[in-house]
Amino acid sequence: MTANKTSLHPQNPFAAPYPLTELVKLQPALAAFLKTTPDGRQTLNFAEPEAVTLLNTALLQWQFGVAHYQIPSGYLCPAVPGRLDYLLYLQDLLTTSFQGKKVPASAVQLLDIGCGANLIYALLAAKALRWQAIGSDIDAKALQNAVSLIEQNGLQRQLLLRQQSNPQAIFHGVIQPGDYLDLTLCNPPFHDSPDAAAAGSARKQRNLGLESSTPLNFAGQANELWCEGGEPAFLRRMLAESKDFAHQVYWFSTLVSKQQHLPKLQQQLQQLGATQVQVITMAQGNKQSRILAWSFLTPELAGLWQQHRWRRR
Secondary structure, X not given: OEOOOOOOOOOOOOOOOOOHHHHHHHOHHHHHHEEEOOXXXXXXXXXXXXXXXXXXXXXXXXXXXXXXXXXXXOOOOOOHHHHHHHHHHHHHHHHHHOOOOOOOHHHOEEEEEXXXXXXXXXXXXXXXXXXXXXXXXXXXXXXXXXXXHHHHOOOOOOEEXXXXXXXXXXXXXXXXXXOOEEEEEEOOOOEOOHHHHHHHHHHHHHHOOOOOOOXXXXXXXXXXXXXXXXXXXXXXXXXXXXXXXXXXXXXXEEEEOOHHXXXXXXHHHHHHOXXXXXXXXXXXXXEEEEEEEEEOOOHHHHHHHHHHHHOOX
């Protein structure tokens, strides 16, 4: 399961150039941010936060009929194409696990760790793939906005939210007795301090050739951007805690931003007794990322899971 260096998933509808004329009809305010490249192509000014927000709102409306999409000021506005890629590769993972057969959409239950105010993975899971999904977060304000997104888009029967009350916990307090989850996903905080997060934004500004005072779409609350020890420490905790829910989840997964973090994580999973570990490479333009997926189910338990959850639908 490897993407070409610059390609989105083959089933991702955003692989082709955006139909900007059509998107402007859906979000007329986008017109103010159109510009022409030196070779005569029309594009957007991606350095403007409002342009990026309007674009992603239009993409959701264009492809999936998401009529309402608002994010509070200061929270992350995710890029829809890359988020959809994560879900499409997880769908492939389920298909492979089911001997090449597609798992019925109505059978799939997803958990998003750190759903944020944007609720993007759960929204895409529901609208693009017809899955059920649970979103969890420690931020009460973010969950308030997520509730509004669910209600305004009429997704109360597909999406559920749970607040994580313990900032040191990941799955504990979220996965409940009786839950059986086919997939978990996470886009973990990358940086290890507020200063590191600020430095990351500054690098992005320099890469775009912008002045340091130029506003960018690199907003985000503290828990979205950084945690003590950064991504490696967060993922070590996630892997260790996942063992406690070994028989309630078929596939755990997370994004891993840096290739060099993988060997230690894979070693930790081996020590924890994971029965399957996969690394799935993703790419969008020059941006490279990877999904680390793991399971603790034995072949016998995996067979029972498929029989009772996937075959009977």
